[in-house]
Amino acid sequence: MDSNRKLSNFENAVYDAVRQIPPGKVASYGWVVGQIARGTARAVGTALARNPFAPEVPCHRVVRKDGSLGGFFGETAGPQLGRKAEMLKCEGVPFKTPGKVDPNAFIG
DNA sequence: GTTGTGACGGGTC
DNA sequence: CGACCCGCCACAA
Numbered sequence: 861m862d863s864n865r866k867l868s869n870f871e872n873a874v875y876d877a878v879r880q881i882p883p884g885k886v887a888s889y890g891w892v893v894g895q896i897a898r899g900t901a902r903a904v905g906t907a908l909a910r911n912p913f914a915p916e917v918p919c920h921r922v923v924r925k926d927g928s929l930g931g932f933f934g935e936t937a938g939p940q941l942g943r944k945a946e947m948l949k950c951e952g953v954p955f956k957t958p959g960k961v962d963p964n965a966f967i968g
Numbered sequence: 969g970t971t972g973t974g975a976c977g978g979g980t981c
Numbered sequence: 982c983g984a985c986c987c988g989c990c991a992c993a994a
Binding site for chain 1: 975
């Protein structure tokens with residue numbers, strides 16, 4: 861735990877909240893903000909983009925409110941996005957359209 | 969201490 | 982629907 865502690869309290873809170881997301885479901889950045897009740901979706905994105913706890917922290921289960929995947933490992937577009945979609949699909953996340961998850965898969 | 973950027977969100981056109 | 986603008990917080994240089 862104290863191996864690489866260059867992270868701030870905010871980052872730690874984000875990883876902790878994302879880690880609570882159950883498989884087959886997805887949460888929006890705003891949902892995470894509601895769990896930690898700190899910062900904004902923009903800050904959560906910044907934190908997950910540096911997610912050093914992957915894949916321990918299911919950052920791929922965090923998607924945009926629009927249902928779009930958002931990004932993956934700092935890449936807002938590219939083959940990694942397709943990888944993210946495959947993982948979610950494999951976990952049982954319903955997709956409304958390719959590249960977009962069903963709103964029913966959202967928590968909250 | 970200041971500036972710029974970013975895996976967002978909501979509102980408006 | 983899509984495209985555009987503004988506002989939000991956190992982090993790195």
